[in-house]
Each structure stands twice: as C-alpha cells, then as structure tokens.
Amino acid sequence: MKSNTSPIFNISHTKLVGIIEKIANEPINSFNVNTIKKKLGPSGICGDYLVSTIEYTTKSVRNNEITIFVRRPHRESPGRSQLHHYEYLSSHNIPIPKLYDSMIDGEGREVLFLEYLEEIREEDEIFLGDENRAKKFLSVMAQFNTTRLSIDYIAQLGKDMARRDWVRNWNIWLTWAIFALKIFEERAYKGELGKSLKNIFSTSSDRLNQLKEVSIELMNHVNRFEKGYIHGDFHPGNTAWRHGNKELVIFDFEDVMIDVRFYDIAMYLGGPDNVEKRCIEQNDLAEYYLERYYYFSGESINIKNFLNELYIIWLAHKCNIWSPMFDTSSIWCKMSKEEKQKRSDQIYKQLDMLFCQIPLAHRIGLL
Numbered sequence: 001m002k003s004n005t006s007p008i009f010n011i012s013h014t015k016l017v018g019i020i021e022k023i024a025n026e027p028i029n030s031f032n033v034n035t036i037k038k039k040l041g042p043s044g045i046c047g048d049y050l051v052s053t054i055e056y057t058t059k060s061v062r063n064n065e066i067t068i069f070v071r072r073p074h075r076e077s078p079g080r081s082q083l084h085h086y087e088y089l090s091s092h093n094i095p096i097p098k099l100y101d102s103m104i105d106g107e108g109r110e111v112l113f114l115e116y117l118e119e120i121r122e123e124d125e126i127f128l129g130d131e132n133r134a135k136k137f138l139s140v141m142a143q144f145n146t147t148r149l150s151i152d153y154i155a156q157l158g159k160d161m162a163r164r165d166w167v168r169n170w171n172i173w174l175t176w177a178i179f180a181l182k183i184f185e186e187r188a189y190k191g192e193l194g195k196s197l198k199n200i201f202s203t204s205s206d207r208l209n210q211l212k213e214v215s216i217e218l219m220n221h222v223n224r225f226e227k228g229y230i231h232g233d234f235h236p237g238n239t240a241w242r243h244g245n246k247e248l249v250i251f252d253f254e255d256v257m258i259d260v261r262f263y264d265i266a267m268y269l270g271g272p273d274n275v276e277k278r279c280i281e282q283n284d285l286a287e288y289y290l291e292r293y294y295y296f297s298g299e300s301i302n303i304k305n306f307l308n309e310l311y312i313i314w315l316a317h318k319c320n321i322w323s324p325m326f327d328t329s330s331i332w333c334k335m336s337k338e339e340k341q342k343r344s345d346q347i348y349k350q351l352d353m354l355f356c357q358i359p360l361a362h363r364i365g366l367l
Contacts, residue, residue, distance in 0.1 A: 006033060007035055007052070008035075008050055008070055009048070009050065009070065009072065009105060009111060011103070011111070015103065016031075016033075018101075019100065019101045019113055020054060020056055022100060023066055023068075023100050023113075024056060024058055024064065026058050026062075028057060028058050028059065029057045029058065029059055029061075030056065030057050031054055031055065031057070032055045032056075033052050033053075033054050034052065034053045034054075034055070035051070035052045036051045036052065036053060036067070037049075037051035038050050038051075047071055047072055047073040048071065048072050048073075048074065049069065049070060049071040049072075050069075050071075051067065051068075051069055051116055052068055052070065053065055053066070053067045054067075068100065068113055068115070068116050069097065069113075069115070069116040069117075070112065070113055070114070071111070071112050072109045072110060072111045072112070073110065075107060075109070080110070080163075080254070081110050081160075082112060082253045082254070083110055083112060084153070084156050085253035085256055086112065086114075086253075087099065088150075088153050089144075089147065089253075092147055092148065094143060094144055094250070095140060095143070095242070095247055095248065095249040095250065096250060096251060097114045097115040097116075097117055097240070097249060097251050098114065098115035099113070099114055099115075100113040100114065100115070101113045114251075117240035117241065117242055117249060117251075118240060118241075119238070119239070119240050119251075120237060120239055120240060120241070122236065124236050124237075125277050127236040128236065128268070128278070128279060129279045130279060131279050133248075134278075134280070135288055137236065138265070138268075138285065138288055138289045138292060139288075140239070140248050140250055141231075141234055141264055141265060141289070142289055142293045142295075142296055143292070143296050144229070144231055144234070144250060144264075145229060145230065145231075145261065145262075145264060145293070146229075146293060146296040146297035146299075147229055149229055154258070157256065157258055160256070160257070161257050161258070167257065168257070168259060170219055170223065170260075170316060171219055173316070173319070173320055174216070174218055174219040174316060175216075175219070177215045177319040177320065177321060178212045178215055178216075180321055181208060181211065184197070184321075184347060185201045185208070188200075188201040188202075189201065189202075193340075193344045193347065194341065194345075194348075196344070196345075196348050197348050197351075200348065200351060207355050207358060210358050211354055211355070211358065214315075214319075214357075214366050215316075215319050217361075217365075218312060218315060218316040218319065218366065219316070221312050221366070225260040225261070225262075225309060225312075225313070226260070226261050227258050227259065227260060228259070228260070228261025228262070229256075229258065229261070230256070230257060230259045230261065230264050231250065231253070231255065231256055231264050232254075232255030232256055232257055232259070232263070232264070233252060233254065233255045234267070235267075238250060238252040239251070262310055262313060265289055265310060266309075266310040266314045266317070267314065267317065268285075269286050269307075269310050270310040270311050270312075270313055270314020270315070270317075271314050271318075272360070275353060282307070283303070283307070286306060286307055286310070287303060290306060308364055311360075311364070312364075312366070315354075315357060315361065315366075318350070318353070318354060318357075319354065321347060321350045321351065321354070
C-alpha cells in the first residue's frame with residue numbers, strides 16, 4: 001500500500017506536491033525524493049534539517065531536479081520561527097538563501113523549504129585569510145547591519161527575544177564575570193584547576209582586582225552604545241557561496257536581535273592585531289567595513305571612535321570567562337581528568353590574554 005506521507009519530515013504527499021509545483025512553477029505528474037543529508041533528534045541550535053534532491057516530471061513532460069534544504073526547530077521549542085526573517089530580509093535584498101515555501105507541521109513546528117547552498121566549512125582564520133573573501137564577508141555584514149527595520153518587524157524581534165531561553169544581557173554577563181573569577185579563585189586555591197591557575201591566582205591579586213574594575217566599566221560603556229540590528233552569530237560557517245563564489249549569502253537567524261549595533265563586526269575587528277590573526281591590518285579592514293556601512297546606510301562614522309567601540313565590545317565579550325567551565329559543581333565533578341585539564345587550560349589562556357589588555361584598558365579610560 002502506498003504511503004500517504006513523504007520522506008521529508010513525514011509531510012503529506014499532497015502537501016509536498018504543492019511545494020514542488022511552486023518550485024517548478026507548473027503542475028507536476030510525478031516526483032522522487034532522495035535525501036542526501038539528515039540531522040534529527042539531538043538538541044542544538046540548528047534544529048532538524050534535511051538536504052534532499054527532488055526529481056520531478058511536469059505535466060508538460062519536462063524532467064528536472066532540484067536540491068533543497070528543509071529545516072524545522074526542535075520538538076522542545078516548536079514556537080521558534082525564522083520565516084519572518086527570510087521574508088523581511090528577502091524583501092530588502094539582503095543576500096540570503098531563497099525561500100521556496102513554508103508550513104506548520106502536525107506538531108506545530110515551522111518547516112522551511114529553502115534553496116540549498118553548501119555552507120563554508122573552512123576554519124574562520126583560513127576563510128578570512130584571503131583578502132578578497134574577507135572583504136566580501138565584511139560587505140555582507142555591513143549590508144545586514146544597516147537593514148532598515150519596520151515597526152512591525154521590530155515588534156516581531158521583541159517577541160522572539162522574549163521567547164528565547166537566553167538573550168545577551170551585558171549587565172548580567174559582566175557582573176557574572178566577577179562572580180566567575182571568585183569561583184575560579186576558590187577552586188584554584190583548592191588545587192582543582194591545576195598548578196598554572198593556582199599560581200596565577202596566588203600571584204596576581206592586583207591584576208584580578210583591576211580586571212573586576214574593568215568589567216564594571218565595560219558594563220557602563222556598553223550600555224551607552226547605540227543599539228542596532230545584529231545577526232548575533234555572523235561567522236563563515238553561517239555563510240555560503242552562490243553562483244560559483246561570486247555572491248556570499250548569510251543564513252541561520254536564530255540569534256538575530258537588537259543589541260549594540262557593532263556587535264557582529266566587533267567579534268572580528270575588536271581585538272588588537274597582536275591578539276587576533278587577520279589577513280590585513282585591523283585599521284584597513286575597519287576602513288573597508290565603514291566604507292560599505294556608509295554605502296548601505298549613508299551614515300559616516302569616525303574610525304577612531306569606531307575602533308574604540310569595537311574594542312570595548314570585544315573585551316566585554318572576552319570577559320565571558322566562565323564559559324570554559326560551568327559554575328555548577330555537579331557538572332564539574334562529572335568531567336574526566338582530561339576534560340578538566342582542557343577547561344583549566346582555556347581559563348588560563350583567557351585570563352592571561354585579559355591581563356595583557358589591562359594597560360590598553362587603562363589608556364582608553366576603563367580604569
């Protein structure tokens with residue numbers, strides 16, 4: 001007996017026919033689905049997805065095939081939606097994958113049928129190590145960040161942010177950073193974090209106090225920065241090439257929000273040249289981003305003020321030093337010896353880098 005459901009998330013055969021006819025732009029006689037890639041079940045930000053090639057024959061006896069990307073949120077968060085982002089950004093000519101169709105499945109989950117583009121799999125440093133690619137990346141970022149937002153779309157963003165399990169709150173982040181230092185210090189003294197961290201906490205009380213003061217000042221500065229439209233997870237892995245490396249497109253809008261307007265670019269250009277590896281110098285890349293920002297928005301920004309703002313945002317983000325180790329003792333206790341050592345090495349490296357930033361933080365008025 002022929003099944004009434006298709007291989008694509010068990011969507012009904014009838015519904016899938018309608019979607020394929022939308023793609024083909026004419027009625028079809030038959031189709032066959034071959035799923036190339038699948039991710040289902042384990043929780044994670046990306047949700048469930050399928051990459052499927054659909055071979056179809058139209059009523060006019062035209063044979064064709066198309067590969068599509070189909071995604072939906074996890075069962076635990078059925079209300080998460082990206083449809084409004086795809087519709088709004090497409091209407092404003094932001095380079096994103098084409099949206100073919102959408103539907104709500106039987107569990108109330110949004111299913112999106114999208115143009116399939118192979119995501120970029122190179123490490124950030126390798127991808128951005130090429131000047132031409134780095135500039136295309138910055139140009140798309142500037143175009144995205146300068147998108148003009150309607151009142152209705154802003155209202156939808158507010159709804160999204162209210163429904164998330166977390167939304168970046170700089171006040172919580174930076175005060176928690178001070179708490180994290182206290183927890184690390186206690187565990188280091190007990191010998192739980194290895195000799196290197198025990199030594200750094202035993203001999204660096206002045207720098208630790210300065211770092212705590214910097215965290216408070218960072219909070220005050222970040223709260224004064226102008227807010228804007230950010231992607232929140234803008235990195236090469238969330239981009240893809242269209243038309244043989246001619247057009248770079250951006251996707252994955254799970255973390256889109258209103259935040260400090262230069263958050264996305266600060267993650268790449270905020271750190272000094274002696275800390276972050278880049279294909280060309282920070283100042284040259286900043287000039288290029290601002291050129292594109294001006295092209296898309298008409299707003300001219302002073303580069304010195306811009307770089308200071310990026311540095312403060314970058315440093316505030318780097319103060320998120322609790323991420324290498326959970327504050328919950330039960331989780332720490334369950335870690336293997338190797339995992340604990342790995343986390344301790346991450347904390348040491350992060351602290352050492354932050355200590356090196358104290359003189360610069362002092363020069364720009366954070367101390």
